[in-house]
Amino acid sequence: MSYVAHDETDFARPAEIEEMELYHPKTFIGKYIWSQDAKVIGVQYSITAIAVGLVALVLSGLMRLQLGFPHTFSFINPSNYLQFVTMHGMIMVVYLLTALFLGGFGNYLIPLMIGARDMVFPYVNMISYWIYLFAVLLLMASFFVPGGSTGAGWTMYPPQAILDGTPGAQWGIILMLVSLAFFIIGFTMGGLNYVVTVLQARTRGMTMMRLPLTIWGIFMATVLALLAFPALFVSCIMMTLDQALGTSFFLPALVSKGQLLDHNGGSPVLFQHLFWFFGHPEVYIVALPAFGIVSDLISVHARKNIFGYRMMVWAILIIGGLSFVVWAHHMYVSGMNPYFGFFFATTTLIIAVPTALKVYNWVLTLWRGDIHFTVPMLFAIGFIFTFVNGGLTGLFLGNVPIDIPLSKTMFVVAHFHMVMAVSPVLVVFGAIYHWYPKVTGRMLNDSMGKFHFWVTFIGSYAIYYPMHYLGFLGVPRRYYAVENIDFIPQSAHSLNVAITVAALIVGAVQVVFLYNLVWSYFKGKPSGDNPWQATTMEWQTAHTPPTHGNFGKELPVVYRWAYDYSVPGAQTDFIPQNQPPSKSTGGNEAKSQ
Template identity: 75%
Template structure:
């Protein structure tokens, strides 16, 4: 079976060259335009999610004065906030946005393997978002069953949006999964088949490894959500009893019998836990590259980083029931899942060590992306360590379903990935737009976001220790929750409002710089990986001009002893730059050698 030479694709690429505005920016099949489209839709939903969170934070902080949030809306807001942020914002922006943008560029391809399917993917994603948003406008409003959508309450009278809201949510998720599958197949096949000449798997930047493994995880994990959503739709619409046991709704027995709510939870978390890593792994990859470039040092222990990504990906499929320690499932499962969960801490910790060791003996440039990357390491250490509390099954007994859980997962998969997101946007913005942003504004944005987020979530852990339950519209009167807890809640709300509003700085900077930013250098940070070596900035359609690049080295040749510059781009051949074969190269002792 002959491999289709890449050169043949060039002719094809010519045919797909867009001609009109609509073809270029709307029905585009260019991975970069699709990436921007994916990103824009994801950011739009993210803003909706953010605004919802500020509204219910107002209720929690200032229940007396917040009239616009009633209990019904509160539950709808927390539900939609959760689902939007996890699925429609973070998953979509990392894989749909960065995945689309980076995969062909970093692999040295002209585009995705199946550009048409790629375009369909973004339109299906938009459709899923429209369906999701439509639930705000139907009778009963969006579902308020919690983002975990646990039956039987999703379909019962006492839950907001139990009629149309939940149906739209499930349909929207199914459409999203279709979109994700089309996009995911593209990333996987492109990474496997469309790397340019010389780009071996181990020469790929960690960003690609992160995206690759996350996509594989997603393709295996999302089916579980699809299966659960289909069965729940059947229960809701057709009256089957997959998940619905015999229950009483407002005094009347419903016509269901024998279903298992816990089965749904197993399916949901079989998707839900890998989902954490679907968000985290691309973030791990992106931040590794940012750290390496700005520390002027190769990522420390590249091989270990790759293995850790693969190990975390694999392990993430056998830890799901740690979300269910107190769900009423067979309690003996706790032994197994606590053990696997704590094992996953080892590769994760190694990644953290290697990020920090990348800084060790580096020549750290404190550029804007580096602020966010280091901020990420700090919040990720914090969020990772609190995970050890919840993963250890007995400690989960007092802490599950309290503010501690909220604080933990926001630190580890809210704040941390979002800091990476900003690091990545500030890092690649010059390449994507050809402009430079305002650094001062970006730094102000960093300080407000980083310190503000820590001010929100650090105290929240302590409310959790106290035992303040999550998903409470109001704390009401209890003997063990003092007034000071309510005051702390108010302080957290103020911090959240500051962080929320300060994101405007980001948008002002990013959008304003498109017009007023000064022209950016094609490779302002001196990065070695392939996406910075394109002939045009921003890269043109087809990415590489007449000839595809050839790769001679890995993506991390920084500060190589004896080299002319402190980085050697991947497409620079050995003839042009010396080779280092000794892995423990001592610059002082071996300098003369290298100079030869």
């Protein structure tokens, strides 16, 4: 439904925000390639991120093949294996998830959901995408340089990252570091846009507390990213200098292959501090948008207002603040003053409180809701399971004495894949199934979607649940092959085979998802403007897909929060945010709960 006319004096006048000048593309290239329209940029970001994510998915398949069937594949040698691990991790965390949540969903959803015509700096926004693409190409190029890509692990710890013997220590690592620096520059440009757009371009009546939680999540994640990415930027530059100019920021005096190197006195732990000062907020840069999106998916598809909206907002803020004071829990094994360990263990455990609040609120929103088991809802509920699972093992690992023995094992792999890989990816899928109709005007195929969900969800458990057990057995991570070790029984190897089979099946099923994306674009059921009967502003546009400028001639006026579902006495079970107060809702100042 489109927005209601504002002819009655009782209602607010249309927006008094100054109209922004929109640029008007004339050619195909101006419209879809060098575009300054946030929606197009969002789609560009998403397609690039998913494409590079597929590369990382293939890499993980290769890793699993090696782990499940060692000595079977002649094309995987120990160096390749480490390169796969490294590139898989870095691509998935930074180039896929960060770019997709903030660059993709952020660009597409922020202007639409807050009732704006576009981002406030469209030109900068466009540059942001092209720098991101350049960073991706640089990273991909590192596969083809002499020595191949870096194999230093996604954490790139010096000194080994730039010493002979580590794969890609000459060219691969430099390309990785430079690519990251460009990614950060590009992201900063985009991030400024997201923050300032949310602050400045909200339409009339869209107060901060009427923002959908998706926007809150993306907003806070962007703030975190803007403040945390400089740490990665600094460490990338310093390590590049160490490698290229022979400085000693991170490299201590050491002997490599019998030769005393020129470096002297640098501190590898300094790198770890800088890296994790970025690295931990990065977890929440990925998680907060996921939290926000899940809140909205659950509320829409359970036809109920979100439970504890204010609490949810505050939980997002508190998680964001706390995420800057927990970084050293990644470094318990690097050696630290026990009091430091105590401090960081405490903050780590405290962060579980706001996170648990969010989980309770999602479950309470579902409680006695009119739950529609649509594909987005399935993914959202799946997320709650995997997230609780990964979160609980996080409580284990947050404690120093438990972390130290487990830190080098598969348990850590299982933990963070559960909490930081599977969980956000399930949300990504849910969000794509949810918003695809708005982007293309067509629904994604439901049967394919449900098949995709069940295989992915059950498959993820089949992959990562046994991995916790492998971790308890002491199976180390990062190893090319685990053989002839007394404490690892034969059954662990059988388990590895089973995990590999599950991983390959889950990987293969993603093809169905891709096919669905393409097939539905041409043959999907037309969706109409508001297929999910949602209240938020992106569903109230006059056209689907929204045209340039989003909202026709006049910007809409917002009268209510984003969660008016199943309001007692209302004619429909949802009231769009831009529907003026009327008698049908029981009067002007009616409470909706």
